Structures are given as structure tokens and as C-alpha cells.
Amino acid sequence: MGYLKKLLLFLAIYPLLLFAESEISKPEFVIEDKTLLINLAANIDLPVGVIDAVDNGIELKFAYRFEIYADKWYKPLAIAKLKKEYCLSYNRITDEYKLRDPITYQAHYFKELRTVKAYLSRLTEFPLLLSSQLPKNAHIKLRFELSAKNLPAFVKVERLFRKKWQVNSPWYDWLIEVN
Secondary structure, eight states, X not given: OHXXXXXXXXXXXXXXXXXXXXXXXXXXXXXXXXXXXEEEEEEOOOOHHHHHHHHTTOOEEEEEEEXXXXXXXXXXXXXXXXEEEEEEEXXXXXXXXXXXXXXXXXXXXXXXXXXXHHHHTEEEEEEEEEGGGOOTTEEEEEEEEEOGGGOOHHHHHHHHHOTTOOSSOOOEEEEOOBO
């Protein structure tokens, strides 16, 4: 009987070990050279299965998604949709994590996963749009997400059966206030 209780306890706690909750704190907006820039900090948490996938050589794609819209009385008006993407891979020969920007092909190398997460959790002076395109009552919705396309099968199965299990952060919505 004790074995059954331990098994039930493990099955109840196991999804919590895989649960990844990423949070984004309120961003700061700056206008520089007639361009709206965003600075943000996030708390990125990855499930055990995703970390195992990276350590076993699967390249994963992470992204910050931005949606800028003007608040209208009848329907929000979409102004821009942007994505800042990163590709994360691990090289067993050099024992390094490689974080690559797929647009610029700029790569950063890290010895530990926690330093990769620290780098991913900061976005500094990322250009969003020209300040002339920004209406007075503009809002921004943003989230941090992981593309599920390259995830291993056991993580995809876990996502199917656990609806609460999300790698993506929730959508955050803020009024754009320029400093």
C-alpha cells in the first residue's frame, strides 16, 4: 500500500517539476534617434524535459513576441507585430551552449545554462518602431515563448495531457509610456 501512495504522490508532483513559468516585468520604453526602443527583464524558467533536450543536442528556438496596438473604443487597432528570436544549442565536444540570433547570425557562447538564461532574460534597446508611428494611447502585448516544433516526443506528449503545462509565458499587456 505504501508503494501505491508513493506512486500517486510522484504522479501528482512530477508535472510541477516540468512546469515552466516565465514572467516578464514591466518594460521601459525610450525614444532614441526617432525610434521607440524597449528594455525589459524576464524571469525565464525552463522545464526539466526542455533542459534535457538541449543537453542531448536538440536545437531549440526561443522568442520574445511583441504586438503593438492602439486602444480604440470599438476594437484595438494593430500597429506592429514583431519577434526577437534566439536559437539555443549545446556542443558536447566544446562543452558550451551556443545562443544564436537567426537574423544577424551573431552567436554567444556560454559554459553554463544559468548564464544562458540570464542572457535571455534581458533585452536591451531593442527597436520596435519609429516614434512617428506611435499613437498616444498605444499598448504593447508581449510574451516569451519556446517553439514546440523541435521538442522531443516525451515533452510533446506531456503537453498534450497536461493543459496547465506551458513553456510559454502568459501575454502581458502594458500602456507604452516613454521616458
